[in-house]
Amino acid sequence: xxxxxxxxxxxxxxxxxxxxxxxxxxxxxxxxxxxxxxxxxxxxxxxxxxxxxxxxxxxxxxxxxxxxxxxxxxxxxxxxxxxxxxxxxxxxxxxxxxxxxxxxxxxxxxxxxxxxxx
Amino acid sequence: xxxxxxxxxxxxxxxxxxxxxxxxxxxxxxxxxxxxxxxxxxxxxxxxxxxxxxxxxxxxxxxxxxxxxxxxxxxxxxxxxxxxxxxxxxxxxxxxxxxxxxxxxxxxxxxxxxxxx
Numbered sequence: 001x002x003x004x005x006x007x008x009x010x011x012x013x014x015x016x017x018x019x020x021x022x023x024x025x026x027x028x029x030x031x032x033x034x035x036x037x038x039x040x041x042x043x044x045x046x047x048x049x050x051x052x053x054x055x056x057x058x059x060x061x062x063x064x065x066x067x068x069x070x071x072x073x074x075x076x077x078x079x080x081x082x083x084x085x086x087x088x089x090x091x092x093x094x095x096x097x098x099x100x101x102x103x104x105x106x107x108x109x110x111x112x113x114x115x116x117x118x
Numbered sequence: 119x120x121x122x123x124x125x126x127x128x129x130x131x132x133x134x135x136x137x138x139x140x141x142x143x144x145x146x147x148x149x150x151x152x153x154x155x156x157x158x159x160x161x162x163x164x165x166x167x168x169x170x171x172x173x174x175x176x177x178x179x180x181x182x183x184x185x186x187x188x189x190x191x192x193x194x195x196x197x198x199x200x201x202x203x204x205x206x207x208x209x210x211x212x213x214x215x216x217x218x219x220x221x222x223x224x225x226x227x228x229x230x231x232x233x234x235x
Contacts, residue, residue, distance in 0.1 A: 033221060043156075043209055045226040052221065091161060099222035103150055103169070104215065106224055108162045 003027065004094050004109035012115050013082045020067070021077040021112045023092030033095040034075040035106065036066065040088040048090075051075055052099070082116045089113050120146045120216035124227025131202055131234055139197045139230045141212035148214035151195035152224075153187060156209040168195045202234040 005024045013019040025034065036048040051059045051066045059066040067076040079086055092109040121144040131137050141151055149170050154162040166176045166187050174187035184206075186198040199206055211229040215222050 035223070043211070043229040043231065045162075045211065045213075045229075047223060050221045050223060095224075100215070100217060103167055103175075104222075105152055105164055105167060106213065107164070110161045 002109075003096075003107045004092055006092055006109035006112050008112045009110070010113040010115070012117055013079075013086075015082055015084060015116055015118050017082055018078060018080045019082055019114060021079070021090050021092075021114070022074070023076055023109055024072075024074045025092075025094050026073060027094065027096050029096045031096075031098040033099060034066070034068070035093045035095070036064070036075075036077045037091045037093060038086075038088045039091060039111075045091075049077065079114075082114075084116050084118060087114060087116045120214070120218040120225040122148070122212060122214055122225050122227040124212055124230060126230055127228060128231045129233070131232070133203055133234055134201055136198055136200045137202055137232060139199075139210055139212075139232075141195050141197075141214075141227045143193045143214055143216075146214075146216045146218050147192035148195065148216070149192065150214065151189060152213045153185075153195075153197050154211050154213065156211065156229075158209075162211065165197075170195075199232065202232070204234045207232055207234045 032053045034051045038046040049061045049064045063080045065078045089111045091111045093106045097104045123142045151168040153165045166174045168174045168187045168189040176182045189195040212227040213224045
C-alpha cells in the first residue's frame with residue numbers, strides 16, 4: 001500500500017487565488033512527521049512546512065498552511081495568494097518515528113505540479 | 119542552518135564508465151545520509167541509507183554492486199554509479215536529518231543530473 005498519496009498530478013491556479021494540494025498518508029506508528037516540499041525546475045528541494053503527529057494545532061508558515069486531519073490521515077497544503085513563482089512540483093512526505101531517531105527516512109508522495117496563471 | 123553540498127550538479131558520462139557523486143555536510147555531522155533517485159516527472163525514490171562507518175542499507179530492487187555508497191566520515195557520503203548505462207540517467211539527490219534543522223528536519227543537497235550517453 002502507498003504510504004503517501006497525492007491524487008492530483010497537476011493543477012492550474014489563478015494568480016492571487018488560494019490552492020489546496022491533497023495528501024493522504026498511511027502509517028501505524030503513533031509518532032510521525034509530515035513535510036511539504038517545493039521543487040522548482042532547478043531540482044532543489046525547498047522545505048515549506050512541517051506537522052508533527054502530536055501537534056495540536058495546524059502548522060502555518062507565511063502563505064503556507066497545513067490542514068491536518070489526523071483521523072482521516074490527511075495533511076493538505078494550502079497556499080494562499082498564489083504567485084507566479086509558486087509554479088513548481090510539490091511533494092508531501094512522511095517520516096515514521098519520532099524526530100531525531102536514527103535512520104528515519106522520508107517517504108515521498110507522487111507529487112503535484114502546480115502552474116500559476118497570470 | 120544545516121547545509122549539504124552536493125557535487126557535481128551535472129555530469130555526462132559514457133556508457134560503461136563510473137561516476138562518483140559527493141555529498142558533504144558543511145556545518146553539521148551527518149550520521150545518516152539518504153540517497154534518492156528521481157526520474158523525470160516522477161517522485162523521489164529512496165535508494166539507500168548511508169550510515170557513517172558501516173555498510174549502507176539498500177532499498178529493495180536497488181543493486182548494491184552498481185550503486186556503491188561510502189560514508190567514511192561524518193561529513194562526507196559518496197554514491198558511485200558503476201558501469202553506468204543510459205537507463206541510469208536520472209536526478210540523484212542526497213539528504214540528511216539534523217538537529218540544527220527545526221523538528222529534526224531534512225536538508226537536501228542540490229542534486230546531480232546524470233546523463234549517460
